[in-house]
Amino acid sequence: MPTSTTPAALPAATIVGYPRIGAARELKRAEEAYWAGRIDRAEFDSRTRELRRATRARLVELGLTGDAAVPETYSVYDQVLDAAATVGAVPARFADVVTGALDVDDLFTLARGDAEHPPLEMTKWFDTNYHYLVPEIGPDTAFGPALTQAVDLFREAREDGVTTRPVLVGPLTLLLLAKPADGAPEGFDPLDRLDDVVAAYAQVLAQLAEAGAPWVQLDEPGLVADQRVDAAALAQALQRSLRQLARSADRPRILVTTPYGGIGDLLPALLGTGVEAVHLDLTRGELPTVEQLAGVAGVQLVAGLVEGRSVWRTDLGTAAARLQELRDRVERAGGDPEAVGVGTSVSLQHVPHSLTAETALDPRLVETLAFADEKVAEVVRLAGGEVTPGAVDGPRSVVRDWEGVRNGSVWERQAALTDADLDRGPYAAREEAQQEVLQLPPLPTTTIGSFPQTDTIRTARAEHRAGRLDDDGYRAAMREEISQVIALQERLGLDVLVHGEAERNDMVQYFAENLDGFATTEHGWVQSYGSRCTRPSILFGDVSRPAPITVEWSQYAQSLTAKPVKGMLTGPVTILAWSFVRDDQPLGQTAQQVALALRDEVADLEAAGLRIVQVDEPALRELLPLRRADQPDYLRWSVDAFRLATGGAAVGTQVHTHLCYSEFNEVIDAIDGLDADVTSIESARSRGEVVEAIDPQRFDRGIGPGVWDIHSPRVPSQQEITELIERGEARIGARRLWVNPDCGLKTRAYAETEASLEHLVAAAKDARERIGVAAG
Numbered sequence: 214m215p216t217s218t219t220p221a222a223l224p225a226a227t228i229v230g231y232p233r234i235g236a237a238r239e240l241k242r243a244e245e246a247y248w249a250g251r252i253d254r255a256e257f258d259s260r261t262r263e264l265r266r267a268t269r270a271r272l273v274e275l276g277l278t279g280d281a282a283v284p285e286t287y288s289v290y291d292q293v294l295d296a297a298a299t300v301g302a303v304p305a306r307f308a309d310v311v312t313g314a315l316d317v318d319d320l321f322t323l324a325r326g327d328a329e330h331p332p333l334e335m336t337k338w339f340d341t342n343y344h345y346l347v348p349e350i351g352p353d354t355a356f357g358p359a360l361t362q363a364v365d366l367f368r369e370a371r372e373d374g375v376t377t378r379p380v381l382v383g384p385l386t387l388l389l390l391a392k393p394a395d396g397a398p399e400g401f402d403p404l405d406r407l408d409d410v411v412a413a414y415a416q417v418l419a420q421l422a423e424a425g426a427p428w429v430q431l432d433e434p435g436l437v438a439d440q441r442v443d444a445a446a447l448a449q450a451l452q453r454s455l456r457q458l459a460r461s462a463d464r465p466r467i468l469v470t471t472p473y474g475g476i477g478d479l480l481p482a483l484l485g486t487g488v489e490a491v492h493l494d495l496t497r498g499e500l501p502t503v504e505q506l507a508g509v510a511g512v513q514l515v516a517g518l519v520e521g522r523s524v525w526r527t528d529l530g531t532a533a534a535r536l537q538e539l540r541d542r543v544e545r546a547g548g549d550p551e552a553v554g555v556g557t558s559v560s561l562q563h564v565p566h567s568l569t570a571e572t573a574l575d576p577r578l579v580e581t582l583a584f585a586d587e588k589v590a591e592v593v594r595l596a597g598g599e600v601t602p603g604a605v606d607g608p609r610s611v612v613r614d615w616e617g618v619r620n621g622s623v624w625e626r627q628a629a630l631t632d633a634d635l636d637r638g639p640y641a642a643r644e645e646a647q648q649e650v651l652q653l654p655p656l657p658t659t660t661i662g663s664f665p666q667t668d669t670i671r672t673a674r675a676e677h678r679a680g681r682l683d684d685d686g687y688r689a690a691m692r693e694e695i696s697q698v699i700a701l702q703e704r705l706g707l708d709v710l711v712h713g714e715a716e717r718n719d720m721v722q723y724f725a726e727n728l729d730g731f732a733t734t735e736h737g738w739v740q741s742y743g744s745r746c747t748r749p750s751i752l753f754g755d756v757s758r759p760a761p762i763t764v765e766w767s768q769y770a771q772s773l774t775a776k777p778v779k780g781m782l783t784g785p786v787t788i789l790a791w792s793f794v795r796d797d798q799p800l801g802q803t804a805q806q807v808a809l810a811l812r813d814e815v816a817d818l819e820a821a822g823l824r825i826v827q828v829d830e831p832a833l834r835e836l837l838p839l840r841r842a843d844q845p846d847y848l849r850w851s852v853d854a855f856r857l858a859t860g861g862a863a864v865g866t867q868v869h870t871h872l873c874y875s876e877f878n879e880v881i882d883a884i885d886g887l888d889a890d891v892t893s894i895e896s897a898r899s900r901g902e903v904v905e906a907i908d909p910q911r912f913d914r915g916i917g918p919g920v921w922d923i924h925s926p927r928v929p930s931q932q933e934i935t936e937l938i939e940r941g942e943a944r945i946g947a948r949r950l951w952v953n954p955d956c957g958l959k960t961r962a963y964a965e966t967e968a969s970l971e972h973l974v975a976a977a978k979d980a981r982e983r984i985g986v987a988a989g
């Protein structure tokens with residue numbers, strides 16, 4: 214039971230979370246300075262302290278007033294890591310370095326590893342571009358309060374005069390996101406430890422209560438996705454964990470949030486746990502029915518009506534009408550309509566800080582946008598009853614009439630498309646035609662596209678952007694880079710060459726900057742993980758290609774060599790996944806427009822003499838809907854978009870694609886459906902395990918499971934590469950096997966790149982000889 218001194222209700226306006234990187238990326242800068250030894254721990258602490266103080270003050274200023282209205286969502290690296298560390302879930306391999314009460318340095322060790330300690334694995338957080346650190350939990354993990362950050366930050370905020378609401382990833386989601394620790398027995402599931410982990414949470418809640426926290430927020434987004442356990446088991450685990458927490462003697466009031474989708478029929482179970490408040494994502498999820506709300510009496514609801522992951526303004530009139538409808542239903546279900554508050558659908562960590570920093574955006578576009586601060590203001594207005602339900606929202610309608618948005622000729626092309634546009638005919642005929650053109654040896658060697666991004670390249674790009682280097686000077690710098698990269702590949706003896714992608718800051722932003730229908734921001738940074746941020750472009754209108762984008766660079770590269778050079782494009786799904794996209798038409802339609810633009814680029818590359826084109830789709834799996842029922846539709850339009858982009862290529866043009874993750878079982882049919890002539894995938898990182906998942910009967914085109922893990926500077930030996938090639942041969946056969954690294958090389962340095970590629974080429978040549986001997 215909550216302690217009696219706590220205020221009854223959560224304020225009517227709140228948010229699930231807020232960006233923590235800082236409007237000027239203060240956290241990133243402090244971290245990088247600290248890691249590099251430029252500042253000491255005291256300076257690091259004082260800088261982050263100031264960031265937290267400023268953030269809380271800003272949220273109060275924006276209208277999140279009242280005790281517990283401001284969530285404490287600061288995290289030095291990752292919120293899942295924080296939760297794991299709070300309850301002491303530290304993998305055994307860190308036993309010699311991470312000991313006692315954990316602190317910031319321990320978090321960095323867990324997140325980043327060191328020479329002797331591989332870090333925690335990182336993976337995508339639900340269907341967003343944020344990455345979390347995967348907890349490792351085994352039968353022997355000793356749970357108990359460890360990191361005291363939640364309590365410390367609550368006390369710190371109090372000193373500033375703000376009573377915050379501490380936030381933790383909830384126990385159920387923590388275990389759903391965890392993987393079994395090394396050495397866990399076959400069949401062990403981290404969920405087996407639910408009772409133990411909940412007991413540790415109960416102790417943490419007691420500490421928070423003692424510190425005077427009136428409320429605590431437990432994030433349980435695990436409830437909105439289909440999980441490895443079925444819905445009944447999930448409901449049971451949910452009730453078991455939360456009831457146990459709700460029953461504990463000393464604790465703050467509990468708000469459970471369910472961001473990233475609807476929880477549907479799990480709502481009655483959640484309402485019956487004894488927690489005081491429940492948040493619902495009402496932008497992705499439906500309004501609950503009166504039946505689903507049966508247990509709402511005594512539970513406060515937070516209506517997540519402001520979309521926290523898009524950059525669009527909320528249609529406030531519609532949101533107010535839905536709020537009213539929800540209140541009606543709550544009343545009919547026997548609850549208190551006044552107790553329904555307003556919030557965001559998810560943490561605002563997925564959007565940039567504030568629109569006020571953007572001075573170069575078209576004002577007509579700005580009118581339609583809302584970043585984190587503007588979204589907080591929307592929540593406050595809705596909660597304050599300032600919006601008339603159903604009122605017409607002016608600015609949103611402006612966007613649809615603006616000539617920068619609509620492009621009639623794109624619509625005409627879309628209307629005229631037929632299935633034939635997606636079809637390149639039977640693979641056997643393509644294979645023959647391509648072999649005739651390309652004359653490649655068995656086990657051809659290639660790379661994924663980018664070569665190391667050196668300081669020279671970055672400087673040239675920055676100088677060009679700043680106007681200090683003119684177009685000719687910039688072009689000369691890039692050409693110089695390309696000729697060096699081609700010369701290196703020739704010297705190494707690679708078979709299919711690349712131009713190196715020196716001209717690209719980012720594989721999506723580069724295309725966004727060169728296509729109509731996109732805007733790019735100056736300061737719109739969003740945390741990707743740790744100190745890493747991206748600046749997603751905004752896809753606001755019909756997409757078209759005003760001029761060829763990559764042709765000049767690829768053509769130049771091809772002019773330098775007799776070997777085939779691959780033209781290099783980013784696929785439609787990846788362009789969508791890593792941008793903020795318009796929400797006024799189905800995603801599939803937007804993907805189709807991007808695909809048409811790429812289709813024209815493919816045609817221009819062919820006309821310029823390129824015989825191979827690679828269309829990267831590393832994000833194909835990322836956008837996969839969290840609910841299985843929604844997946845077939847997604848897979849249909851995403852595969853179609855790729856096929857539309859590549860379907861115009863001549864039979865003799867070899868189409869490659871690249872996917873950079875190893876868990877692709879769920880999308881294996883889609884990868885097959887892409888119908889690329891050659892597919893490269895990440896594989897070395899998992900020691901070639903991926904290869905086993907490939908059914909050679911079905912997947913009968915070229916395939917290149919990576920043989921060099923490019924995620925670290927380590928140089929693989931020729932022997933290691935040989936073993937991975939042999940593993941591929943054994944499963945797939947030598948005939949369609951390619952030899953390539955896991956992914957692009959842009960984060961690597963030249964020293965390890967050259968050494969590793971030397972080994973890769975030598976291993977492939979040896980394997981070829983072996984095959985030749987066996988065949989002869």
Ligand code: GLN
Pocket residue numbers: 661662663714720781829831871872873956957958959
């Ligand atoms: N062609 C890109 C590169 O080599 C692919 C990157 C990726 O897969 N994310 O950098």
Ligand code: ZN
Pocket residue numbers: 661831871872873874955956957
């Ligand atoms: Zn990749």
